[in-house]
Amino acid sequence: MADDVRPIIIKRKKVIAGGHHGGAWKVAYADFVTAMMAFFLLMWLLNATTEDQRKGLADYFNPSIPVHRTSGGGDGPFGGPSQKSEETLAQNGSGATKERPSAQSLAKGETGSDSADVPEEAFIEIQAALKALGGESALADEILKHVRTRVTDEGLVIEIFDIEGSPLFEAETDAETAVMRTLMILIGDVVNLVENRISVAGHITSVPLSGPEFKGWDISTRRALLSRGLLGRAGVAQTRFARVAGMADRDLQQEDPFDVRNNRIEITVLRSGSEAEG
Incomplete structure (x- = not known):
């Protein structure tokens, strides 16, 4: 009887754990x-x-490293000074520093004073400030249509000109319009971003002005003088004005000599040491 007992077989299911999935x-x-x-x-x-x-x-x-024909960068963080030696500081002038100016720098007066040439970055900042004024309102956008800027060897030229139907001055006079007054306030703010001196020039079209008292030289000169006064009221120091001139129709910007955009005022932020700044 005992021989008839069948053995009990226990089958265990082998569970294989999943592999390691990683920590990505x-x-x-x-x-x-x-x-x-x-x-x-x-x-x-x-x-x-x-x-x-x-x-x-x-x-x-977003540091800006000065790029100038007479300047170079340092070897410290962001192109600035390091703690090793004065020779590796950012160079000012022709291979010189503020602490060790070269003979050439001294001869030119480049001793690290605030009268150093205004860098291109400052001109760009003024241009950007003017552009930033746009978009604030529809009125500001319309007014800034009168403005154009360009960089020349003399400095940054801010050109303000007539638009058809929207003049800066009353016809054949130096009586400014509301547009001109608003523009002078805006421009006065942006030119005060730097301390360089300023030149103001008045220009007119080749349209003959009626009456003997309205000569081209006279009207353009009076408009330039009035613009200087408006800038002064906008906060620009009178000592900054290096030159105010009337150019009549001797320097037209448009090919058509009768184009109203030739009626304009040019305000130039002069480079330090330029002949115009004298």
Whole structure:
């Protein structure tokens, strides 16, 4: 009887655990969390800082290294000074520094004073400030249609001209319009971003002016003088004006000598040391 007992066989199912899936998801999640933190930090900074502070932060992360034919960069952070030696500081003038000016620099008066040549970056800043005024309102956009800027060997030229149906001055007079007064306030603000001297020139079209008292030289000169006065009222120091001149129709900007855009005022932010600044 005992021989008829069958053995009990227990079958155990072998469970094979899944392989290791890795931690790539953790890296992706960490990147996401970091990005969100940076985003909320940016939002906080935009709300908690002033315009000047934001500009300082932007300049910190986007430094501008001066590029000039007589200047070079240093070897420190962002092209600035290092802690090793004075020879590696950013160079000012022809291979010289403020602490060790060269003979050539001394001869030119390049001793690190504030009268150094205004850099191209300053001209760009003025141009950008003018462009930034647009978009604030439909009126500002219309007024800035009168303005054009260009950089020359003499400096930054801010050209203000008539538009058909929207003159700067009453016909054949030096009586300014409301558009001209508004423009002088805006331009007075932007030219005060630098301390360089200023030249003002009045220009007119070749259209003959009626009456013996309305000579081209006279009217363009009176308009230039009036523009200087308007800039003064806008906060530009009178000591900054190096030259005020009436050019009549001797320097037309448009091919058509009768184009109203030849009626214009040119305000030039002069390069320091230029002949015009004298």
